[in-house]
Amino acid sequence: MEQYIIKGGNPLVGEVNISGAKNAALGILAAAVMSNDDVLVENMPNVNDTNILLQAIASVGAKVERIDNNTVKINGANIRSLCIDDGFIRKIRASYYLLGALLGKYKRARVALPGGCAIGSRPIDQHIKGFRALGAKVSIENGMIVAEADQLVGAHIYFDVVTVGATINVMLAASMAEGRTVLENAAKEPHIVDVANFLNSMGADIKGAGTDVIRIRGVKRFKGTEYAIIPDQIEAGTFMCAAVATKGDITVKNVIPKHLESITAKLLEMGAQIEESDDAVRVVATRRCHPTNIKTLPYPGFPTDMQPQILIALGLSDGTSIVTESIFENRFKYVDELARMGSNIKVEGNTAFVTGVSEYRGAKVTAPDLRAGAALVIAGLAAEGFTTVDDIHYIQRGYENFEGKLRSLGGMIERVNSEKEAQKFKLKIG
Ligand SMILES: CC(=O)N[C@H]1[C@@H](OP(=O)(O)OP(=O)(O)OC[C@H]2O[C@@H](n3ccc(=O)[nH]c3=O)[C@H](O)[C@@H]2O)O[C@H](CO)[C@@H](O)[C@@H]1O
Numbered sequence: 085m086e087q088y089i090i091k092g093g094n095p096l097v098g099e100v101n102i103s104g105a106k107n108a109a110l111g112i113l114a115a116a117v118m119s120n121d122d123v124l125v126e127n128m129p130n131v132n133d134t135n136i137l138l139q140a141i142a143s144v145g146a147k148v149e150r151i152d153n154n155t156v157k158i159n160g161a162n163i164r165s166l167c168i169d170d171g172f173i174r175k176i177r178a179s180y181y182l183l184g185a186l187l188g189k190y191k192r193a194r195v196a197l198p199g200g201c202a203i204g205s206r207p208i209d210q211h212i213k214g215f216r217a218l219g220a221k222v223s224i225e226n227g228m229i230v231a232e233a234d235q236l237v238g239a240h241i242y243f244d245v246v247t248v249g250a251t252i253n254v255m256l257a258a259s260m261a262e263g264r265t266v267l268e269n270a271a272k273e274p275h276i277v278d279v280a281n282f283l284n285s286m287g288a289d290i291k292g293a294g295t296d297v298i299r300i301r302g303v304k305r306f307k308g309t310e311y312a313i314i315p316d317q318i319e320a321g322t323f324m325c326a327a328v329a330t331k332g333d334i335t336v337k338n339v340i341p342k343h344l345e346s347i348t349a350k351l352l353e354m355g356a357q358i359e360e361s362d363d364a365v366r367v368v369a370t371r372r373c374h375p376t377n378i379k380t381l382p383y384p385g386f387p388t389d390m391q392p393q394i395l396i397a398l399g400l401s402d403g404t405s406i407v408t409e410s411i412f413e414n415r416f417k418y419v420d421e422l423a424r425m426g427s428n429i430k431v432e433g434n435t436a437f438v439t440g441v442s443e444y445r446g447a448k449v450t451a452p453d454l455r456a457g458a459a460l461v462i463a464g465l466a467a468e469g470f471t472t473v474d475d476i477h478y479i480q481r482g483y484e485n486f487e488g489k490l491r492s493l494g495g496m497i498e499r500v501n502s503e504k505e506a507q508k509f510k511l512k513i514g
């Protein structure tokens with residue numbers, strides 16, 4: 085099993101290019117099959133989740149052509165099966181976008197129930213409610229979500245909770261329904277806007293994405309398009325927190341600073357210096373950071389996908405912070421792992437009381453999920469001594485060339501496959 089070996093204690097310094105947003109890419113790649121013409125998607129993050137989705141798209145007959153590392157051409161003209169199920173697709177969350185896309189285009193689909201990070205119960209009732217409101221019959225049969233409709237008809241849908249997945253999924257299906265759909269209490273994340281912009285570039289008629297009311301007029305068919313995915317807000321935020329945790333100086337490049345505002349605001353409160361330009365943000369941290377309180381919220385609030393990474397920095401602050409996780413009920417599992425590194429954190433329900441320690445000490449830890457895994461890597465880079473992070477396949481789901489980017493900032497990190505390789509790395513860097 086692959087693991088990361090890290091020798092910590094060095095500030096991370098330099099510039100890093102941020103990849104395309106995983107959570108936008110997943111919606112966009114699924115949506116691409118709705119056109120029968122060529123769709124070129126640029127700035128696609130080359131990560132396990134996008135690769136699994138592309139394999140699934142290809143397995144039902146869509147043409148998938150890799151142009152280069154971050155560009156793919158998709159043509160959905162010859163889709164021959166509307167049933168998507170394999171061991172891999174069951175592991176990712178965004179498999180459910182194929183349901184919305186295929187239901188919209190062909191009025192029926194069967195897709196395995198989604199997986200994704202085990203961070204809470206993650207129901208899909210709002211997706212089902214939305215599809216049903218459009219006139220589909222939806223059932224769960226042997227681990228598959230089955231949706232079919234004689235005709236999809238636009239509807240007025242009020243989501244009971246603010247949900248990214250259901251907003252995108254119902255938007256996909258409604259974009260090819262008859263007539264008008266209004267989505268109320270819609271999620272406003274940048275990737276919702278990106279998926280809507282992508283659909284519009286194929287000929288959809290979607291207005292209001294980025295606000296909590298999205299209005300969609302269904303169209304009969306989509307044309308081809310060329311589209312570049314937005315930069316990844318969460319990857320950028322992860323490197324920004326790494327700068328603070330390691331008392332470094334990192335410029336994240338190819339970003340949209342507006343998307344990072346909730347993260348920037350918290351890092352400023354923690355005492356970091358921040359410089360913004362049109363498409364870059366520099367984070368400089370010269371001394372131990374200050375504590376602050378954080379509550380995760382839907383956009384434009386502080387993202388739940390950034391909670392573990394900022395908590396790693398707060399765990400080294402000069403006081404006590406309160407971090408409240410309001411989106412997923414089980415997103416503090418990594419705190420037990422961090423305790424092995426000498427942290428002082430107490431979790432009660434959805435709240436973590438984080439008392440800063442002067443340093444982390446290297447230890448052997450296991451990544452429980454994607455963002456917590458990345459957070460433990462940052463802890464390792466900030467820690468004294470060697471850290472081993474196991475189960476790094478979680479991290480590879482969503483970070484492109486994570487260790488390469490960290491190395492370019494001076495991080496001493498190696499991906500190894502055996503104890504022998506681990507020892508070799510340790511001997512090399514001493
Ligand atoms: C692939 C992808 O884009 N994943 C992101 C997406 O996940 P995902 O789309 O699964 O998350 P949602 O925004 O849907 O979930 C938000 C909240 O709504 C609840 N809920 C959701 C759907 C539903 O039908 N019923 C329901 O009750 C969830 O349990 C959760 O408490 O948004 C999350 C919140 O920003 C991020 O952490 C994930 O990285």
Ligand SMILES: C=C(OP(=O)(O)O)C(=O)O
Pocket residue numbers: 107176177178199200201202203389454455482
């Ligand atoms: C939770 C995440 O992803 P997913 O919804 O795909 O599990 C994430 O990206 O942090």
